[in-house]
Amino acid sequence: MKIVIIDYGLGNLRSIEKALEYIGADAVISKEIPVIDSADALILPGVGAFRDAMMHFETLERVVKDAVSEGKPLLGICLGMQMLASESEEGGIHSGLDLVPGRVVRFPQSELKVPHMGWNSLIIKKEMPLLKGIKDGSFVYFVHSYHVSTEEKYQAAVCDYGGEFSAVITNEAGNVIGTQFHPEKSGDVGLKMLRNFVGMC
Numbered sequence: 232m233k234i235v236i237i238d239y240g241l242g243n244l245r246s247i248e249k250a251l252e253y254i255g256a257d258a259v260i261s262k263e264i265p266v267i268d269s270a271d272a273l274i275l276p277g278v279g280a281f282r283d284a285m286m287h288f289e290t291l292e293r294v295v296k297d298a299v300s301e302g303k304p305l306l307g308i309c310l311g312m313q314m315l316a317s318e319s320e321e322g323g324i325h326s327g328l329d330l331v332p333g334r335v336v337r338f339p340q341s342e343l344k345v346p347h348m349g350w351n352s353l354i355i356k357k358e359m360p361l362l363k364g365i366k367d368g369s370f371v372y373f374v375h376s377y378h379v380s381t382e383e384k385y386q387a388a389v390c391d392y393g394g395e396f397s398a399v400i401t402n403e404a405g406n407v408i409g410t411q412f413h414p415e416k417s418g419d420v421g422l423k424m425l426r427n428f429v430g431m432c
Contacts, residue, residue: 232432235270237295238262240287242276243415247308250415254422256429264294272303272432277310281319281335281377284310285327292328299330304431305407306361309375312400312409316379330407331400333381343393346376351412353388353398361399361408361427362387369420371398371412378411406431 234256236244244260251258258274261267273295277284299305307315316327319335327335338345350370355362378396388399390411400409408428414421 232257232271232429233269234258234272234274234429234432235267236260236274236276237267237291239284239291241279241284242311243278243413244276246413247274247276247415250422250425251429254426254429256425262291264291267291267294268298270298270303272428273298273305274428275305275307275311275314277308277312277314279310281310281313281321281327282323282325284314285325288314296328296330299402299407302404302406304428305330306428307407307409308415309411309413312411313377313379315400315407315409316381319377321377331379331381331385331402331409333379333385333397333400335377336380337377338393338396341393346374347392348374351390351392353390354395355388356383356386359387359399359401359405359408360431361401361410361424363427363430364423365420365427371410371414371417371420373412375411379409 316333389395390398
């Protein structure tokens with residue numbers, strides 16, 4: 232069983248790889264289409280701007296969508312989660328992968344600091360394999376200014392920061408998952424989720 236962390240030029244690849252190594256998973260970082268195509272599961276990390284990410288990702292979009300259509304698990308983290316959505320309003324309107332219907336929007340102006348940075352607690356909305364054994368109210372680590380606005384049926388967990396926003400999203404088939412927080416930076420809770428993701432493979 233092989234997990235490929237997709238290298239498209241943006242993202243905290245090594246920290247995710249180290250977390251997966253720590254839990255005993257077979258993970259590699261690659262941007263090569265044959266390697267991605269041969270994976271049992273994929274992880275899409277991301278740090279930076281949506282438009283830049285989608286431009287870098289252009290050559291890999293087809294192979295990832297093919298993997299999803301075959302039922303392979305795909306986990307998007309932070310910006311990687313936002314890329315799963317239909318579109319983003321960051322720096323203009325830009326198309327996403329459209330694997331989970333929704334739009335990436337900025338936090339509204341308020342007294343709260345943006346980016347939303349640090350530990351915050353999850354409000355679990357529905358059961359799913361990634362969240363197996365994760366308690367409602369568990370704390371995870373966020374760093375983001377934008378979030379995915381989507382229908383409730385695609386939200387597995389939310390977080391409150393001047394109002395609820397999507398913290399974990401999933402497609403209807405359940406094999407595409409996004410976490411707005413960083414599991415690899417979220418201590419034992421995040422490692423438990425990564426173990427759960429490996430279990431999905």
